[in-house]
Amino acid sequence: MNPANYLVLSGLLFAIGSVGVLVRRNAIVVFMCVELMLNAVNLSLVTFSRIHGNLEGQVIAFFVMVVAAAEVVIGLAIILTIFRTRRSASIDDVNLLKY
Amino acid sequence: MDPLLLAATAPITSTSTGEALTFWIIAPIAVIGALGMVLARSAVHGALMLVANLFCVAVCYLLQDAPFLGFVQIVVYTGAIMVLFLFVLMLIGVDSTESLVETLRGQRLAAAVLGLGFAGLLVFPLGKVIKDQPAAGLEAVNQAGGGNIHSIARLLFTDYVFAFEAVSALLVIAAVGAMVLGHRERTGPKPSQKETLRKRIADGGVLTPLPGPGVYARADSADQQPALPGAGRGLTGGAPAPLEPGGGSPAGDGAGETGDADGDDPPGATDGSAPVGAGKGSGL
Numbered sequence: 302m303n304p305a306n307y308l309v310l311s312g313l314l315f316a317i318g319s320v321g322v323l324v325r326r327n328a329i330v331v332f333m334c335v336e337l338m339l340n341a342v343n344l345s346l347v348t349f350s351r352i353h354g355n356l357e358g359q360v361i362a363f364f365v366m367v368v369a370a371a372e373v374v375i376g377l378a379i380i381l382t383i384f385r386t387r388r389s390a391s392i393d394d395v396n397l398l399k400y
Numbered sequence: 401m402d403p404l405l406l407a408a409t410a411p412i413t414s415t416s417t418g419e420a421l422t423f424w425i426i427a428p429i430a431v432i433g434a435l436g437m438v439l440a441r442s443a444v445h446g447a448l449m450l451v452a453n454l455f456c457v458a459v460c461y462l463l464q465d466a467p468f469l470g471f472v473q474i475v476v477y478t479g480a481i482m483v484l485f486l487f488v489l490m491l492i493g494v495d496s497t498e499s500l501v502e503t504l505r506g507q508r509l510a511a512a513v514l515g516l517g518f519a520g521l522l523v524f525p526l527g528k529v530i531k532d533q534p535a536a537g538l539e540a541v542n543q544a545g546g547g548n549i550h551s552i553a554r555l556l557f558t559d560y561v562f563a564f565e566a567v568s569a570l571l572v573i574a575a576v577g578a579m580v581l582g583h584r585e586r587t588g589p590k591p592s593q594k595e596t597l598r599k600r601i602a603d604g605g606v607l608t609p610l611p612g613p614g615v616y617a618r619a620d621s622a623d624q625q626p627a628l629p630g631a632g633r634g635l636t637g638g639a640p641a642p643l644e645p646g647g648g649s650p651a652g653d654g655a656g657e658t659g660d661a662d663g664d665d666p667p668g669a670t671d672g673s674a675p676v677g678a679g680k681g682s683g684l
Binding site: 313315317321336340348356364371384390 | 414415419420423424427434435437438443450453454460464465466468473480481486488503508511512515516518519523530532535538540545552556560563573578582584600
């Protein structure tokens, strides 16, 4: 097996995540799809790090993880705040960013 | 990729059989998990599918000489972040199903076609270009720094120290932001104990605590008539025993008596002749 197969897996996961973002309506599920895309990118970073024999890819993947954690915290807090005012977690209900 | 560099560090053209075997087991599970998350009707099922997928990605990290990232993935993602997701799912309500009506016509079909095209665009040229490219491998780099974690730490605190500090500031800002977003300002004054009690009485509900399960009474109160097992509605229902002292036999007093007794009750206070065991499920 060639190490490039990990890149193929990463591309598949990214495409599935993007389809999920396009199709699903529940804000939390959309958010989970974004997480999946971030993970696919991380996997490709780690694979490129191995292909090039250079650890910087792993360091950048680590930074991506930290930023993703911060993003999850803020994103879920925003979803909760919207749910409090709208009583809905559907992204179709927040098409007007007013009131 | 520099061919001289590759020649110097013994490139990997083909991984070991064990790694290949693990990959071919792990990769389909990862893809199935991702597909399941997109396709699952329930958001909680989707979250569990995502956990499986993240775990598979962590195994991929471990296979590729990245043990630090692999374990961070398991601890942070499948541990902390997914628990946070499930917390918010439970807060919002797991039964809030999303509407299946398409607001844009043909959106799903277009998204599927787009996704397939995107996947093909990503996978096929990529696979063709890098199919026979050898990989440099990380053993030499990891050994030089004294292990994977030491090497990453050295990079993190020398070349990437500014990014490291910026990211730590970002984490603090995110924590403060989550607190600000989660905080709710109280609009009215806090109700005192007296007001709470008055409201309870005005609502006309049961004032006393409800009795435990299996007790044939509607409340833990002496003025509430207990119910007898055997008669009444359902399997567990029973007719209320007569309250008057020295009254007739409980079996003799039929439904008419209980109906009269129930008619005197304030509305909403008690619910027919159901004992608490059944009343909690059916009536209240």
